[in-house]
Amino acid sequence: GAVVSQHPSRVICKSGTSVKIECRSLDFQATTMFWYRQFPKKSLMLMATSNEGSKATYEQGVEKDKFLINHASLTLSTLTVTSAHPEDSSFYICSAPDRSENTIYFGEGSWLTVV
């Protein structure tokens, strides 16, 4: 079964609204989680690194005020897309490394459509 759960799998929202995506590690604790974005026919790009108990680290070109990341506990990270625009429509996927197994697990991904 899944060891990293991502919710929702699909979401449609109106322009200007905010939408939250959750990423949970089910069987292990993750002090770090990663958020990726994938546009059609493009590679997955790392957006930011979510750190439990501290601020997220954003990759160059990613607006931290638009993509709010909160790592509230050792098993949960959330990505909130604020004031969403149609160009934010994309596939967002999280991952979490299980350091005890030296393995990184991915969530199922979330398809965001902004209309």
Add this chain to the structure above:
Amino acid sequence: KQEVTQIPAALSVPEGENLVLNCSFTDSAIYNLQWFRQDPGKGLTSLLLIQSSQREQTSGRLNASLDKSSGRSTLYIAASQPGDSATYLCAVAYSGGGADGLTFGKGTHLIIQP
């Protein structure tokens, strides 16, 4: 900046053929390399993970090789089946446990014709 390139971008072959997908990376100081499968509208499925000290990994009809010094990896699929149709992604980790995230290629879109 590390770059991961996958060739070809798309491939369509008849069922039963053996095929090779290629992945190259610019910085050879990798920690490990993974091959993933992505089905349309779905998340990622990890297929094979090769540590930097390894040369290949096998799982069923899949075999992945790694030539770290030349910055290349190949994914070999034997006796392809229509169910193998998907996008195959290569991703490189430059630190242990993916501590700095992964760098992905753009993928190879594979279609196996029945």
